[in-house]
Amino acid sequence: MNRVRLLVLNAALGPLDYRVPEGVDVAPGQIVIAPLGPRQVTGIVWEEERLPTAPVPDAKLRPLLQVIDVPPLKAELRRLIEWTADYYCAPLASVARMALSSGGALGGPTTTIEYRLSGGMPERMTPKRELAIAALESEQATIRELAGIAGVSEGVLRGLTNQGVLEPVEVEIDRPYPEADPGYDKPDLSADQKKVSERLIEAVEARAFAPFLLDGVTGSGKTETYFEPIATALKSGRQVLVLLPEIALTEAFLKRFEDRFGVPPVLWHSSLKSTERRRAWRAIANGPENGGAQVVVGARSALFLPYAKLGLIVVDEAHEVSFKQGDGVRYNARDVAVMRAHFEQIPVVLASATPALESLQMAQSGTYERLELASRFGGAELPEIRTVDLTEHPPERQHWLAPPLVEALEERLERGEQSLLFLNRRGYAPLTLCRNCGFRFQCPNCSAWLVEHRFSARLACHHCGHETGAPETCPECGEPDCLVACGPGVERIADEVAERFPEARTVIATSDTLNSPGRASEFVAQVEAGAVDVIVGTQLVTKGFHFPELTLVGVVDADLGLEGGDLRAAERTFQQIAQVAGRAGRASKPGEVLIQTRHPAAPVIEALASGDRDAFYETETELRRQAGAPPFGRWAAIIVSSEDEAEAREAARRIGDTRPKLPDIAIYGPAPAPLAMLRGRYRYRLLVSARRSANMQEVLRRWIGAVDHPNGVRVGIDVDPYSFV
Ligand code: ADP
Numbered sequence: 001m002n003r004v005r006l007l008v009l010n011a012a013l014g015p016l017d018y019r020v021p022e023g024v025d026v027a028p029g030q031i032v033i034a035p036l037g038p039r040q041v042t043g044i045v046w047e048e049e050r051l052p053t054a055p056v057p058d059a060k061l062r063p064l065l066q067v068i069d070v071p072p073l074k075a076e077l078r079r080l081i082e083w084t085a086d087y088y089c090a091p092l093a094s095v096a097r098m099a100l101s102s103g104g105a106l107g108g109p110t111t112t113i114e115y116r117l118s119g120g121m122p123e124r125m126t127p128k129r130e131l132a133i134a135a136l137e138s139e140q141a142t143i144r145e146l147a148g149i150a151g152v153s154e155g156v157l158r159g160l161t162n163q164g165v166l167e168p169v170e171v172e173i174d175r176p177y178p179e180a181d182p183g184y185d186k187p188d189l190s191a192d193q194k195k196v197s198e199r200l201i202e203a204v205e206a207r208a209f210a211p212f213l214l215d216g217v218t219g220s221g222k223t224e225t226y227f228e229p230i231a232t233a234l235k236s237g238r239q240v241l242v243l244l245p246e247i248a249l250t251e252a253f254l255k256r257f258e259d260r261f262g263v264p265p266v267l268w269h270s271s272l273k274s275t276e277r278r279r280a281w282r283a284i285a286n287g288p289e290n291g292g293a294q295v296v297v298g299a300r301s302a303l304f305l306p307y308a309k310l311g312l313i314v315v316d317e318a319h320e321v322s323f324k325q326g327d328g329v330r331y332n333a334r335d336v337a338v339m340r341a342h343f344e345q346i347p348v349v350l351a352s353a354t355p356a357l358e359s360l361q362m363a364q365s366g367t368y369e370r371l372e373l374a375s376r377f378g379g380a381e382l383p384e385i386r387t388v389d390l391t392e393h394p395p396e397r398q399h400w401l402a403p404p405l406v407e408a409l410e411e412r413l414e415r416g417e418q419s420l421l422f423l424n425r426r427g428y429a430p431l432t433l434c435r436n437c438g439f440r441f442q443c444p445n446c447s448a449w450l451v452e453h454r455f456s457a458r459l460a461c462h463h464c465g466h467e468t469g470a471p472e473t474c475p476e477c478g479e480p481d482c483l484v485a486c487g488p489g490v491e492r493i494a495d496e497v498a499e500r501f502p503e504a505r506t507v508i509a510t511s512d513t514l515n516s517p518g519r520a521s522e523f524v525a526q527v528e529a530g531a532v533d534v535i536v537g538t539q540l541v542t543k544g545f546h547f548p549e550l551t552l553v554g555v556v557d558a559d560l561g562l563e564g565g566d567l568r569a570a571e572r573t574f575q576q577i578a579q580v581a582g583r584a585g586r587a588s589k590p591g592e593v594l595i596q597t598r599h600p601a602a603p604v605i606e607a608l609a610s611g612d613r614d615a616f617y618e619t620e621t622e623l624r625r626q627a628g629a630p631p632f633g634r635w636a637a638i639i640v641s642s643e644d645e646a647e648a649r650e651a652a653r654r655i656g657d658t659r660p661k662l663p664d665i666a667i668y669g670p671a672p673a674p675l676a677m678l679r680g681r682y683r684y685r686l687l688v689s690a691r692r693s694a695n696m697q698e699v700l701r702r703w704i705g706a707v708d709h710p711n712g713v714r715v716g717i718d719v720d721p722y723s724f725v
């Protein structure tokens with residue numbers, strides 16, 4: 001009798017066995033539908049010996065209902081799923097879900113109805129209709145998506161459809177993608193770039209696992225350099241995955257890609273429409289030929305897609321913290337990318353101007369091959385970096401720009417050059433309090449202050465999204481006009497610029513203002529056209545952007561990132577400031593960077609000012625080595641949470657009490673988390689610090705798996721944690 005074992009896409013269920021109906025062929029990796037009680041579940045056929053479970057007698061087996069007509073997940077991907085689940089202590093099903101991240105790809109109709117403007121006008125124009133018609137120019141999507149784009153209700157659009165202003169169009173969901181041309185517009189590489197790209201081309205041709213650290217200063221042309229091995233992969237009929245840390249960056253990347261290869265790549269990110277998801281997923285699984293997916297550019301979730309013939313992976317801005325997923329399966333896409341390359345037997349390139357300490361360490365130990373681009377492309381100089389000691393040059397009261405920075409800004413405005421002010425804080429002010437009674441606005445769901453957003457006149461929690469209108473009287477004492485904003489956010493810095501330089505054209509660049517690809521490209525176009533004098537931005541503007549007229553970067557508060565004092569605080573500060581500094585003087589005009597700080601002698605600030613990256617990394621590395629911290633030891637965080645404070649505390653205590661006592665593993669805590677409440681849940685943390693010789697994951701699984709908790713308790717394991725709150 002023919003039977004199969006399924007990995008079912010439900011983390012609460014173990015592996016399940018089924019009967020294969022007569023005349024049906026199944027192989028590992030195939031995606032199937034099976035009955036489960038009265039319901040149906042999706043599963044992946046898995047090798048039985050890799051998914052042990054108590055055997056079910058033949059007579060009890062129920063038959064599979066359907067084998068879905070998509071290519072099976074390859075063994076390479078199945079091994080990656082297993083590795084990821086194992087390493088990050090996550091359920092296999094949760095990891096497998098990421099590979100099938102498009103439910104719609106597996107079945108359903110093959111065409112869809114979308115709507116677009118017909119050119120007609122409604123009998124009666126209303127302000128909403130007018131708004132919608134203006135916003136939907138050259139858009140085509142479902143009613144619901146169009147409503148999102150236009151910012152009107154679906155009802156308004158249905159009204160327009162009834163009047164023939166919007167017309168339906170039937171679209172083939174799985175239509176082919178246009179073919180990229182590897183020779184479309186080849187750049188002339190500099191000698192340095194050529195050396196690097198030839199090494200990568202050789203690695204693509206060799207079709208063997210080869211991890212590279214592409215360590216190139218900002219503006220060295222890392223992108224151009226890795227485009228050439230991409231061309232090689234395309235010529236030999238292989239696919240390429242490029243991971244980018246931020247969706248706001250993709251727009252600029254797409255344009256460069258199209259300039260080089262004649263067509264845009266296939267995009268993958270979490271806000272794709274469901275039809276786009278299906279189309280991309282199937283094209284990726286079908287391979288690069290016949291309108292399939294050749295080059296995929298995506299956020300970290302693109303890593304688990306079922307590429308048919310992967311030939312190269314590039315992780316750009318590989319040091320970025322956003323490659324680490326903060327909940328669910330807490331994986332680091334940078335590290336999993338290397339594992340995927342290992343299973344696929346292909347090269348992987350981690351590109352960065354400020355590599356993670358872990359990556360540099362791998363390069364130093366010879367595990368990764370280091371490729372260097374030491375100078376900027378086209379002879380541009382790296383900017384001059386100076387610190388501004390705020391204790392010596394204090395800004396005026398309720399102002400945040402010190403005199404030297406104000407002067408530098410003024411010079412740029414006079415010369416018609418652009419400036420960028422960097423402050424990693426969204427909104428107007430991080431804290432609002434009552435001058436009369438001292439009341440502070442706090443989030444009801446989190447241990448965090450509400451951040452004032454003056455443009456939208458809201459107070460918002462940056463952890464859970466809770467929002468209230470900004471009141472005029474104190475909710476506690478009832479005094480009118482007594483609320484004061486404490487400290488600056490980007491909006492307040494923009495206000496200060498407007499007050500000092502009323503004629504300056506200022507834009508704010510944060511995830512609030514550049515929250516869609518459209519807005520991001522509008523921003524880029526505006527800056528490129530010279531319609532902007534001063535950009536005030538958060539970490540979003542620290543990377544990727546290339547603005548030739550930008551010659552001044554001001555770091556408003558370099559000490560901000562050092563406050564938390566966690567493992568990576570200094571490293572992150574270094575990376576952020578070095579990256580934002582790298583936006584200055586990228587073309588013919590020299591750049592200048594002013595770093596405002598209260599601690600000009602702090603090692604990280606001194607390293608930035610002297611440009612001595614190696615010295616900084618060496619000291620950091622030594623500190624980590626002595627502390628047994630990553631990458632010299634392994635860390636894991638255990639986060640216990642519940643809506644009930646006592647229940648959370650009790651569960652954390654039980655976990656703490658049953659901790660294993662092993663010579664090569666130290667366990668600290670439990671202690672209330674720094675963010676003691678998040679989204680209405682009370683939180684406790686433990687930290688596990690293991691020598692590399694220990695099998696930390698195995699210890700964690702046994703220990704955490706053996707403790708039972710009430711239903712309301714959640715226990716999360718975060719291997720290689722990046723967040724310590
Ligand atoms: P990085 O990512 O290393 O900071 P970029 O890839 O953004 O640098 O390159 C900086 C600028 O130099 C970009 O405008 C890019 O188009 C240009 N550039 C780099 N290499 C070349 C080349 N070989 N030919 C033409 N332009 C190049």
Ligand code: ZN
Pocket residue numbers: 443444445446448461462463464465466679
């Ligand atoms: Zn909150």
